[in-house]
Amino acid sequence: MTIRIAIGCHSYLLAEGIKRLFKEEDAVDIVGIFDEAIDIREILKLNPDIILTDFKIFRAFPDDFPRDTRVKILLVSDRAWLSESERQIPELLLRGVYGILAPDADSETLRKAVKVVYSGELWLDRKLIRDVLYNMSHLEKKVDLTRKEKEIVSLICNGYRNKEIAQKLDITEQTVKSHCNRIFKKVGVSDRLQLALYTHKIWPGHI
Numbered sequence: 317m318t319i320r321i322a323i324g325c326h327s328y329l330l331a332e333g334i335k336r337l338f339k340e341e342d343a344v345d346i347v348g349i350f351d352e353a354i355d356i357r358e359i360l361k362l363n364p365d366i367i368l369t370d371f372k373i374f375r376a377f378p379d380d381f382p383r384d385t386r387v388k389i390l391l392v393s394d395r396a397w398l399s400e401s402e403r404q405i406p407e408l409l410l411r412g413v414y415g416i417l418a419p420d421a422d423s424e425t426l427r428k429a430v431k432v433v434y435s436g437e438l439w440l441d442r443k444l445i446r447d448v449l450y451n452m453s454h455l456e457k458k459v460d461l462t463r464k465e466k467e468i469v470s471l472i473c474n475g476y477r478n479k480e481i482a483q484k485l486d487i488t489e490q491t492v493k494s495h496c497n498r499i500f501k502k503v504g505v506s507d508r509l510q511l512a513l514y515t516h517k518i519w520p521g522h523i
Contacts, residue, residue: 318343319434322359324350324369325392334368337423344430352376365434366390377411388414390433392421415439461502468495473512 321344325331331349338344347362356377359367370392389412408416414433417426429439461469464485471481478496482489505511 318345319430320345320347320363320365321430322346322348322350322362322364322367324359324367324373326351326370326372334426337426341427360385360387366430368392368430370394374413385412388412388433388436390415390417390429390439392417394419409438461499465495465499465502468492469499469511472496472508 321338323331323334323346325334328349328351331351335346335349338346347364348359350359350373352373364387366388368390371394374389374391391408391413393416414436415429415438417429417439421429432439467485468481471484476484478489478492482492485492500506500511503511
C-alpha cells in the first residue's frame with residue numbers, strides 16, 4: 317500500500333529536501349508541496365493519507381478542518397515552538413494531529429513516524445508524553461484561585477491596569493500588586509500576557 321503524503325513548510329526549500337528523503341521509498345508517494353498560500357481544502361483535494369507540516373503552516377489551518385476526514389497530520393516541531401506545543405498537545409490531537417516530531421528527529425525517525433501515523437497510531441516521543449502529563453497535572457493546580465483572585469484575573473484579561481483594578485474593587489493598588497504576584501506564582505507565569513494566554517486555555521468561557 318502506497319502512503320500518499322502532502323508536505324507543507326514555511327520554507328519551500330525545506331519541503332523539497334524532505335521530499336528527497338522519500339525518493340527511494342517505493343511505499344511513499346509525495347502528492348504535493350504547499351506553503352501558507354494554499355488553502356487546506358485544496359490540499360485535501362490531493363487525497364493525501366498524511367499531511368506532513370510544520371507548526372507555522374498548521375496554525376493557518378482553519379478551525380473547521382473536517383474532523384471526519386481520514387487524513388492524519390504529522391507535525392514537524394522546532395525548539396522555539398516546542399515549549400508552546402507541549403501545552404497544546406491535547407488540543408492538537410483533537411484537530412487531527414497524530415504525531416509530533418521532536419526537533420532532533422533524523423530522517424530515519426521521520427520514516428518510522430510516517431509508518432506509525434499511517435497505521436493509525438500516535439507518534440509522540442517519551443519526553444513529549446512526560447511533559448504533557450506534567451503540564452496537565454499543573455493545569456489542575458492552576459485553577460485553585462480564590463474568588464478575589466479570579467476577579468482580578470478577569471479584569472487583567474480585559475485590559476485593566478492595577479490602578480483601575482484597585483478603584484473597581486475598592487482596594488489599594490499595593491493590594492492588587494500582592495494579589496497579582498500570588499496569581500502569577502500559582503499559575504506559573506511571569507507577566508500579564510502569559511496569564512491571559514493561560515487563562516484562555518484553562519478557564520475558557522469562565523473568566
